[in-house]
Amino acid sequence: MISTTRVHLMRALTAGAAVAAVALSLAACSATDDKAASTPSTSAESPALAALADLQKPLDAYPVPTEPIEGVDADKGGTLYYIPITQQSPEFAVDQAGVEAAAAAVGMSVQVCDGKGTPTEVSACIDHATNAKAAGIILDAVPYDIAANSIAAAQKAGIPVVIGNQLADDRHPSTPTFTYTAVSGSAQQEALARWVIADSDGKANVLMNVTTDGQSQIQYAADGKKVFADECSGCTVATNEVSSANFSQVPSSTSSALLKNSDTDYLIVEFAQFLQATQSGVQNAGASGRITLAAGSASLNDIKAVASGSVGAATAQASAFVGWMYVDATLRLIAGQSVPEYTIPIRLFTKDTMGDVQLTEAAQESGEWFGPTTFTDEFKKLWGVA
Template structure:
């Protein structure tokens, strides 16, 4: 087995140093712009050069990462009003996540409940447990209960196609959330997809690793194989490495919610086969702990990153022991979007293409971020959480 090029302490110090470079570059860019605007003597029209020791590509990537780390000025709420919301009062929306293990889904469930209550509705949650049998049973239960609608979170249509089609035939609207649109299953009067933030999160982690490693990373990605979308998110990251980091190497290790207990041994095996790996991406935060167990089993010295983060993830990130970068999406906002989509299907109105905000976090950028359950649930990590009033105004229930 080859010896490691760096120990973990070196990697951690490098990550902190390069994160500080991001800030310096951002400040430098702002100063350059100010000086250029104030100067009346220069007429050469040339562009500013990259800071000493940094290539223009490094500088551009640093600026991208700085942007990924910033909150929004406002959440992207639709503008078209929804008709007939009051007519649904007292009904129930069923929320079916692919697995309740995912902390992200717990946040979405909490905010679906708040949003539904604002619209005069109730929510019934049913754990899909990562298996087609359990998912189908949840959908069938909702159909028999004559639900106002069914929100399926993080699972593919094909995992429960018969049950989904049965619900639609019974007049129960179905929304698949957090999945890419499947051309084989286009939107209908009773079915729609709601936007996914999977690929942007994975691409953000790829960019951070490229910069942090100086363009020479050996990366292991634990890819969830629970559906085509989860695989596509990883492919987006791999494509990013291929395009912009020729000296990076990426190994993909396949894991799944249904085989959760096998993730530690699977991760350990992948690391032992590839001893030069120095970065690990866990595609979802629910896989982070078993992935870390696999790292320990292999006695590997790596920098950990993860997507789909929750409060516990960011608290671990702030400690900065091993986890060095994490992305998250506004899972609470997603809950309001899901309810909005169900209401629009009931009204016979077009369902818009929602955008779910994401953000990149590192230990150095968590200062000023309120690491509380309330901030996580409302989406305050991503921007001003005033979108709830915007949605209720659209629904006519303010």
């Protein structure tokens, strides 16, 4: 079981991701008008910063649901369609591996379709799954609105649809054939903000490369910025917009933002898929010697960069667990059961707290960075296939 302290910490850090707060406009994310001193608050001695030490350790146990699923037939088969918003992000490869392993445990196969970051491609993937009479559709980081008609058509056909890595949209509530799962984006940005505050002794000049691919991504960054506003009176924060659609422009926009904000000493990359492109921008601006990088949604190569010292800190979610969670939610929809409130473990990685971290693909895909790998057996027991 997870300790009470860990449960309270995880709930506190994921609270911002559970419900969307006031949405930021895209204009509010531009580097041209967003730099401002944070409001006075608790400084780098805030008790909230003490939670960082706990976040740098693995869990005692994963937060697996406790309610079993009735009627799972491992011999029935069927195909799940896994559709990430884009396969450009390494994180989704780990999610996918988890989905495939979990599906295999219940005798199901997985068909993967790359959304390629566009509404047209995402909709085409969903339509293909619907026409193929999929057993279920898992949409990873896909905003409902970019494929609303296709999602509605899938539900009308009686195909369960699960959206993960996106905040729940009140305009499109859950139904007996549709649900959202937990997200960790806000928790990761809040953790990075608190690490920067602590590392800088409450005197950081921060540039955030904020992803504008959707409202969820914008909200995650807003929650991170709020930590600076509430807890670091000596910090300043500026933002620079980046997006998957304009990936090639990330180096130039980053260097421009750094030249404009010449006192920047910390740069937070919201999603690590943009980390390498951001580093190119830092080099182009001649700022490599003075910038400390931090990144969210990190994968193996990004954690290796932390270990080498080229990145100061990174957060990651337990993506292997996420894949099993997706299948658990899908199976519950198939069985006509309610879907529980999941919690996604995250971890903060820094160079001096990585003694137990095995930097291998096997370790990443097993989930051992975040806790005991027995969570897979626990899911199987819930599904009656152990």
